[in-house]
Amino acid sequence: MESTRQQKISRLIQKDLGEIFRLLARDNFPGFLITVTKVNITPDLSLAKVYLSLFGAGSKEDIFSRINAHKKEIRHQLALRVGKQMRVIPELAFFIDDSLDYIENIDNLLKS
Structure with missing residues (x-):
């Protein structure tokens, strides 16, 4: 169970990383x-x-490997944006979210 602080930081990082990407x-x-x-x-x-x-x-x-190659630059850009709100900028671990592919696959199976 995430604390309120974790939820706020997660939303902040999500918003700023979206803009960075x-x-x-x-x-x-x-x-x-x-x-x-x-x-x-x-x-x-x-x-x-x-x-x-x-x-x-x-x-x-290929794109995912290029994102991981730019991880330091992305973290630096994040630090410039949230540096005044957080004492320590977290390490970033990227994962591919394939939930949309999974939903599409289930939808195709239901149609056929």
Whole structure:
């Protein structure tokens, strides 16, 4: 069960990372839309698990590996945005959120 503080920090990180990915996608990930679907943060606020939905033409694994390669830059941009509100900026761990693919698969199975 997440505390109120964890929930507030999760929402703050989700909002700011969404904006960061929107700006980064223009230069580093052309043709892709990256959406932050969920952020879970540990009770000590040291690790944030960030779930991403990737939309676009091309390999999701390639884009995901490029996102992980830019992890330091993304964390730095996050620190510039939330540095006044948080004492320590959490480490970021990215995961692909495949729930939309799962829902689409179930929908296709129900139609057939």
